[in-house]
Amino acid sequence: xxxxxxxFFTRESENTxxxxxxxxxxxxxxxxxxxxxxxxxxxxxxLISPPEDLELPVSKSDKxxxxxxxxxxxxxxxLHEERTLTQDKDFAESDSVLIPSLAEWIQEKGFSRDKTVIxxxxxxxxxxxxxxVMYTLSKSGLEDFQILAIRKE
Amino acid sequence: MKRLSKKTGERLQSETLSETIDxxxxxxxxxxxxxxxxxxSMAVFTHLSIIxxxxxxxxxxxxxxxxxxxxxxxxxxxxQDYTALTLDGRxxxxxxxxxxxxxxxxxxxxxxxxxxxxxxxxxxxxxSGERVxxxxxxxxxxxxxxxxxxxxxxxxxxxxxx
Numbered sequence: 316x317x318x319x320x321x322x323f324f325t326r327e328s329e330n331t332x333x334x335x336x337x338x339x340x341x342x343x344x345x346x347x348x349x350x351x352x353x354x355x356x357x358x359x360x361x362l363i364s365p366p367e368d369l370e371l372p373v374s375k376s377d378k379x380x381x382x383x384x385x386x387x388x389x390x391x392x393x394l395h396e397e398r399t400l401t402q403d404k405d406f407a408e409s410d411s412v413l414i415p416s417l418a419e420w421i422q423e424k425g426f427s428r429d430k431t432v433i434x435x436x437x438x439x440x441x442x443x444x445x446x447x448v449m450y451t452l453s454k455s456g457l458e459d460f461q462i463l464a465i466r467k468e
Numbered sequence: 469m470k471r472l473s474k475k476t477g478e479r480l481q482s483e484t485l486s487e488t489i490d491x492x493x494x495x496x497x498x499x500x501x502x503x504x505x506x507x508x509s510m511a512v513f514t515h516l517s518i519i520x521x522x523x524x525x526x527x528x529x530x531x532x533x534x535x536x537x538x539x540x541x542x543x544x545x546x547x548q549d550y551t552a553l554t555l556d557g558r559x560x561x562x563x564x565x566x567x568x569x570x571x572x573x574x575x576x577x578x579x580x581x582x583x584x585x586x587x588x589x590x591x592x593x594x595x596s597g598e599r600v601x602x603x604x605x606x607x608x609x610x611x612x613x614x615x616x617x618x619x620x621x622x623x624x625x626x627x628x629x630x
Contacts, residue, residue: 338493345500352507371516372606376613380516433518438603442546442596445605446624453523460622464606466517 365435365463366397372438374464380433383461384426388436388448393417406447414451421455428456435463519609524593524621542583542617543593544576544608545625546600551608553579567601573611584616592617595625 365371366387387394391403393414401416432452436445449460524541540556552562553576561579565571584590592612596605609620 338497342493342496342500345497345504348504349500349507352504352511355511355513356507365516372603374517374519374606375610376517376519378518378520380518436602438601438606440602441598442600442602442605442624443598445602446596446598449523449622458522459520460522461518461520462602462606464517464519466515468515 370438372464373467375467380463383431383433385433385435388434388440390437412447412450414447417451418455426457430457431459431461432457433461433463521620521622524623539589541591541593543595546596546604546608548597548599555583580615590617591619591621593621593623595623597625
């Protein structure tokens, strides 16, 4: 009886005490996830966040992007911090290489001549557009350019 | 009977062992639950980089003020149907280009390295056609960087019926 009573209590405690789910596989997943996340952890984060609709070119360059005067050149417009400076239709078919509205904006802002400009452009952008942007910037005294790209690992 | 009791004893021993290695993982799980959302929020999945370039120095108006003849610089000409390496107006090498295929510039490697060895200046000019896409220009810049030309000038290729 003694034996049976003991057995009974053990079973009772197993049944009520506790539903213990198997956590081993979950911990395995968590550990892998943790290692992956620590590997891609960055204290600074990305200091530059290009627009989501822009598909940046891919480059092997390992030079780190730092915040500077940035111009976003999409297929339809030139923007600065989400403010549209000029629409593509205003200058794309024009014979002049200069983009007047962009030149006016630079003059208005009065940037110093040693300022570096980061061009955030779509990888499918044609050189004829980039050329006009570069020409307008250089005419306004800005001659150091950087192109933003996604680093190829 | 003796054998049976021995077996029962073994079973009991293994049960005791399994009970002793049963670790309480709740605190570990709690730590994971806090740590993982924090790391996800701080993770950077796309690393951004920059490529420096400028307008080539010997194609602007300052050339007329110079007394010396400008030093020849290797130029990579990008057209819609070919890529060419030129030096001082002479074509050194070229290769056809097809937009659909992911083309490598490695056939130009040897000639570009030889050109680099003979020059003191580490500037290369990329002369691009009007309709050339930015990704191709960037790939060419990477190619130049990897062959010892850190200074890149980007200019427009001379007129040609593209």
